[in-house]
Amino acid sequence: MSNVLCVAWRTPCLGLRPSSLRPPDLAIPPRSLTRQNSPTWSLDSNLQWLQSSRRPFSLLFPTSSAPAKCLPFSRRLQCFQSSAALSSNKPAPHPVEKGAKLRDVPFSKTEIAQIFGSQVKLSPAMGNRVLSVLQARRLAGTLDLDFPVDIGRAARPSTLDAGLEYLRRHYPMDEDAAILARIEREEQEMEEKLAREAEELGLYKPQSGSYGAQLGEQNDPSGKSILKQIREQNEKRILAQTEKERQEWLEGEERHREQMRQHRAKNTSLQKFEDTSALEVQGRADPNQRPLLAWIQKHHLRATDTETDFSQLTMSSRLIPALIFTLISLGLCYGFAVTYQPPAKADLHDDIGRGNFLALYLASGVFGSFASLSVLVLRNLLHATSLGASGATAGVLAASALIHPGTNWTISFLPTEWQDFVSAPAWMLFAGLVTLDIAGSLLNRRAPKLDYFAHLGGYSVGAVFALAHRSKR
Numbered sequence: 001m002s003n004v005l006c007v008a009w010r011t012p013c014l015g016l017r018p019s020s021l022r023p024p025d026l027a028i029p030p031r032s033l034t035r036q037n038s039p040t041w042s043l044d045s046n047l048q049w050l051q052s053s054r055r056p057f058s059l060l061f062p063t064s065s066a067p068a069k070c071l072p073f074s075r076r077l078q079c080f081q082s083s084a085a086l087s088s089n090k091p092a093p094h095p096v097e098k099g100a101k102l103r104d105v106p107f108s109k110t111e112i113a114q115i116f117g118s119q120v121k122l123s124p125a126m127g128n129r130v131l132s133v134l135q136a137r138r139l140a141g142t143l144d145l146d147f148p149v150d151i152g153r154a155a156r157p158s159t160l161d162a163g164l165e166y167l168r169r170h171y172p173m174d175e176d177a178a179i180l181a182r183i184e185r186e187e188q189e190m191e192e193k194l195a196r197e198a199e200e201l202g203l204y205k206p207q208s209g210s211y212g213a214q215l216g217e218q219n220d221p222s223g224k225s226i227l228k229q230i231r232e233q234n235e236k237r238i239l240a241q242t243e244k245e246r247q248e249w250l251e252g253e254e255r256h257r258e259q260m261r262q263h264r265a266k267n268t269s270l271q272k273f274e275d276t277s278a279l280e281v282q283g284r285a286d287p288n289q290r291p292l293l294a295w296i297q298k299h300h301l302r303a304t305d306t307e308t309d310f311s312q313l314t315m316s317s318r319l320i321p322a323l324i325f326t327l328i329s330l331g332l333c334y335g336f337a338v339t340y341q342p343p344a345k346a347d348l349h350d351d352i353g354r355g356n357f358l359a360l361y362l363a364s365g366v367f368g369s370f371a372s373l374s375v376l377v378l379r380n381l382l383h384a385t386s387l388g389a390s391g392a393t394a395g396v397l398a399a400s401a402l403i404h405p406g407t408n409w410t411i412s413f414l415p416t417e418w419q420d421f422v423s424a425p426a427w428m429l430f431a432g433l434v435t436l437d438i439a440g441s442l443l444n445r446r447a448p449k450l451d452y453f454a455h456l457g458g459y460s461v462g463a464v465f466a467l468a469h470r471s472k473r
Contacts, residue, residue: 097148099132100139102171107131115166116159126154134163138175141182246287249298253284256301339413351403352469357396360465364395364458371457386451391458394433398462401430403469434459 107115112127122130130151137143146152147160155163216224285293352360368391376384401409405427410419434456441452 097133097136099129099134100136102131102135116155116162120155120159120162122154122159126150130155130160130163131167134160135167135171138164138167138173139178141175141178141180143175249287249294250284335413339415341412352399356465356469360395360399360462361392363465364461365389365392367461368392368394368451368454368457372451372454375453386454388451388454390451391454394455394458395462395465397433398430398459399466399469400462401426402463402466430459 106128107124109124112122112124113120115131116122116127133147133151134143137145143164151160284297287294369386372386372391376386405425407426408423409426409429410423414422437452437455437459440450441456444450444452
């Protein structure tokens, strides 16, 4: 309790700095044991006081020649500072404040003496450091904060005032605007800090999902679209590839001319050819300016073999491939003429009616395609596609086999004497085809080469139509 009484009745210690930005009032009455209301303090009032007039550092940080009269309190502080517990928990040292660079060449000793006065004993290194830190504080709007320890020991407030006056005269700037920018910056940092704390506590969650997340175009809280980014990358890649192909196309004209000169030099028959306009290489069209003509020229050159040395070809190598193709074509034409038979008058479309036949054909094709699509979607085979009219053909085949089950089916292009031997009833061939499609759909589940389910869908439509048609008879 003796310490409390000493602290309560101690005189004001002039060596301690006030908490306000204003200079302390020396005429402060002694504190009593009763609680007094603390004076109102606001940042706006201190800001107005700073902007009203530029006060020297001697007023901001006054010094006193009288020693502090708080001996009992100071002794007790020394005891605490010497304790091992507090010495082990000392805070980490602050980083060294480097300041702002004023010019490339540091100030000399003579210039330092002219700035701060000849009576001030500052080394050139310390003088340059003081000016750099002062300029940095002016730019940041933090002239009211404590200066580094080394500057506080080496320079008095009057020395700092001299340096500040020199900077204001030779490096003018709007210090009030810097102070306002600092206040706005600190307010923004405080808002971000509170928002992060609220997000960690679960009290706040931004639209983007997390605080500080990257926004999309026009500050879209949904973020950047990955699909749009991939599309832009693909567009850039396609444009680059197209431009590369365009350059190769235009530059290939000279190579084509060289190839034609080589062919003409090796082939004596081309040299005797009178119409040389057919052998000249036409200029290639630019795909960007004349795309249709460029497309025609490109495919014309692809169809023209200019890589083979035609002078080395013999007569047999020129005629034998064409002779083989001609003989095969003549044989197929002869076989078709021999085996062709005109259709009977009572075909299926005449048996059930041409309108019913057209409806059966279209219904079988549509239902078979739908059955194939349904199976692919259910199996998640979204990359697979199907094309063809096999479902419609399967429906017509099923209807014919079930309406006339006793009719023998054979292969039409076989000779007549073979057709009686290689034949089977329609229902038997139809059952075999259905069995093959079912087995194929079960064995080839991953990547089927045939659309078995389209065939089965067509079979089912044809079977339903045949049963309905037979019931009406």
